[in-house]
Amino acid sequence: MDPNLAAMQNLPQAQQQQLMQAIEQMQVRDSLRMYNSLVERCFRDCVSEFRSKDLNAGEEKCVQSCATKFMKHSARVGIRFGELSSEAESQMQAMMQQQQGGK
Amino acid sequence: MAQPGQPDPAAAIEMAKQEMDYRVNLFNAMVSSCYEKCIDKRYKDGELSVGENSCIDRCSSKYWQVTGIVGQMLGAQGGMQ
Numbered sequence A: 001m002d003p004n005l006a007a008m009q010n011l012p013q014a015q016q017q018q019l020m021q022a023i024e025q026m027q028v029r030d031s032l033r034m035y036n037s038l039v040e041r042c043f044r045d046c047v048s049e050f051r052s053k054d055l056n057a058g059e060e061k062c063v064q065s066c067a068t069k070f071m072k073h074s075a076r077v078g079i080r081f082g083e084l085s086s087e088a089e090s091q092m093q094a095m096m097q098q099q100q101g102g103k
Numbered sequence B: 001m002a003q004p005g006q007p008d009p010a011a012a013i014e015m016a017k018q019e020m021d022y023r024v025n026l027f028n029a030m031v032s033s034c035y036e037k038c039i040d041k042r043y044k045d046g047e048l049s050v051g052e053n054s055c056i057d058r059c060s061s062k063y064w065q066v067t068g069i070v071g072q073m074l075g076a077q078g079g080m081q
Helices: A003-008 A013-046 A057-101 B009-038 B050-076
Strands: none
Touching (some): A013 A057, A057 B009, A057 B050, B009 B050
């Protein structure tokens, strides 16, 4: 279980709700931030000429590929992040147990 | 009100929020850095190549290790302010 979740369930009910709301707000804010940064990234990487006010076919395809690629990349990093995170957590717990066992 | 010996719930919430903030920022920085280092910007299609996938895995691992080293060094200097 995610150690943060476990710690959260030790808090009283009112605080749990507060925390859930805070998490939700952070997620909304983070989605919006990601949306904006993705737009900026794909614009920067794909659009560089301004002979017309409309995107040409190449630019459009580039933006679609850019967005798709970034989402897939972000998902993969998310998986690795979770793995690295749990691994670090269990290493820490093992270390703590060793220290307690040595007393 | 905080009881002696009991964890202060307000402080616990604040710490939990800060911990979460830290993790979100760390994740976003990891995504951003590894994107710059691994992804081919020619965008021929929307798929990640095998090479890009491997690069992402290794980049994430290395980024995490850098986080650990820097954390240790900051800790050794007497804690983060």
